[in-house]
Amino acid sequence: MVVVGAGITGLTTAALLARAGKRVVVLEARYVGAGATGNTTGKVSLLQGTKLSRIAAKHGDDVLRAYATGNKEGQDWLLRYCDEHGLDVQHQDAFSYAQSPDGVSTAEDELAAGRAAGLDVSWCADADVPFPYCGGVRLADQAQIDPVPLLQSLAAELESHGGSIICGARVHSVSGRGPVRVDVRVSTDDARRPRKVRIAAQRCILATGIPILDRGGFFARVKPERSYCLAFDVPGDVTRPMFLSVDSPTRSLRYAPSAGGDKLVVGGAGHTVGRADSPSRSIEELTRWTRLHYPGAVQTHFWSAQDYTPVDELPYVGPILPGSESIYVATGFDKWGMTNGIAAALALTSRILGGRMDWSAAFASWRTGELAGVPTALQANLEVGFNLAKGWVSPWLSRSELSDDGGAVSGPPWRMHADSVVDGVAHTTSPVCPHLGGVVRWNDADQAWECPLHGSRFAPDGELLEGPATRGLTPSAEKMSG
Incomplete structure (x- = not known):
């Protein structure tokens, strides 16, 4: 079996299948944990902001309970695994709270x-925190972890059962119906000449954040969202429970133990991928908020992550097409992969090995209840169409100035180019995303190109960072403008 993606879903699925005696290879385009799992805040919580009420509004209580049961099984499995393998876990209460009276x-x-x-x-009218708090929901004894040691442990377990992981192996197509043919480009010393390999397998599981195959149209059934995290050294006491605001702007807090003392981790500044004018300005606002409420806070780390919000609020886990049992997907975790990712792995391995989990119907990749998400899907795809047109017209009508350590798209539609300068190094590429032809925009916080259609991201030189695109931006012969 082939598993594509070495995050929490891919490695857990692979390890469970290897435990059952299956031959498994994991193909990872970059490195273990390069995607959402390696950049998550690591909250292992069943209280998930406004997630439960959004599910209830679209699906009712039966589906809501099934979703919660799947997450509980995922949480239980993960905490048992951490206990058995000596991985650190911090048990803390979780809060979903209102920052203002309007959010109550x-x-x-x-x-x-x-x-x-x-x-x-339970309801907590007050909380001992230094930031605005107008009441919120509390769920006791939730957990938080560092995801990197978890991924390392899962990788080691997979290999101990005869499985293997190949990093630098980017899958660009999967065909056939069992056995399937998986076409891979494997990195070599010459980055311009990857080695092409074809692997045959009975089944292929796409655990890539968003499926890299267009079959099933999952790229149109989820919205890509980017969010940011900052870690601070804080004088005095650090807030220890996990907090997540239910109103805007999003504020996510947890503490993280480190060799130099506990750090405060603050998240927020989220936006739909490729549609923010300046993410760095939102991050500056998040930094000011932290220093206002935690005087003397000193930033020590910065990172970002990407996840995908499903149109009907529920994850998609199962066959890529109805009736198919050769290619599977797992996507739409909406920033809660620590529980949903494990639940997805349990559901997939149960299906493949012949087990049964009644709650998995709430995670199905094809379900009648998805009709509840049709209005959201229509709105989302109207926005995609608007951003497609805007991307092709805007560079022609207005000249974007290229700043130091910045990027800009310019030129008429028949000769557009994307120029960037990062750390004094200039790059020029085509701005056209190879997935469905969207025109990329510059993210000034991550210093990367982002497609505003379905969330593909590229390095300044055009190298693909994450899909649904399966190749990078085309190099351009255009000279740097200005």
């Missing part, structure tokens, strides 16, 4: 949904 009703909706889901949630 949203938090109350989450309280009602949590109770309907069977969770032992």
Whole structure:
């Protein structure tokens, strides 16, 4: 069997299949943990912002309870695994809270949904925190982890059972119906000449954040979202429970133990991929907020992550097409992969090995309840169409100035080019995303090109960072403007 993607879903699925005696190879385009898992805040919580109330509004209590049950099984499995393998876990309460009086009703909706889901949630009118808090939902004894040691442990277990991981192996097509043919470009010393390999397997599991195959149209059923995290050294006490605001702007907090003392991790500044004018300005605002409420805070780390919000709020886990049992997908975790990713692995391995998990119907890749997401899907795809047109017209009508350590797209539609300068090094590529022809935009925080259609991202020189595109931007012969 072939698993594509070495994040929490891919490695857990591969390790479970290898335990069962299956021959498994994991193909990873970059390195273990390069995607969402390696950049998550690591919250292992069943209280997930406004997630439960959003599911309840579209699907009702039965589906809500099934979703919560799947997440609980994922959480239980992960915490058992960490205990058995000596991995650090911090057990803390989780809060979904209102920052202002306007957000209180949203938090109350989450309280009602949590109770309907069977969770032992309670209302806390006050909390001992230095930032604005107007009431919120509390769920005791949740957990947080560092995801990197977890991935390393899963990789080691997979290999101990005879499985293998190949990094620098980018899958660009999968064909056939069992055996399937997986076409891979494997990195070599000459980056311009990857080695092409074809692997035959009975089944292929796409655990790539968003499926890299267009079959099933999953790229149109999820919205790519980027968010940012900052770590701070804070004088005095660090807030220890996990907090996530239910109103805007998003504020996510947890603490992280380190050799030099506990750090405060603050997340937020999220946006749809490729559609923010200046992510760095939003990050500056997040930094000011932290220093206002934690005087003397000193930033030590910065990172970002990408995840995918499903149109009907539920993950998609299962066959890429109805009736197919040769290619599977797992996507739409909506920033809650620590529990959803494990649940997806349990559902996939159960299906492949002949087991049964009743709650997995709420995670199905094809389900009748998805009709609830049709209005959201229509709106999302209207936005895609608008951004497609805008990307082709805007560079022609207005000249974008290229700044130091920046990027800009310029030129008429028949001769557009994407120029960037990072650390004094200039690059010029085509700005046209090879997935469906969107025109990329510059992310000034990550210093990367982003497609505003379906979230493909590229390095300044055009190298592909993440899909659904399966190749990078085409090098351009255009000279740097200005």
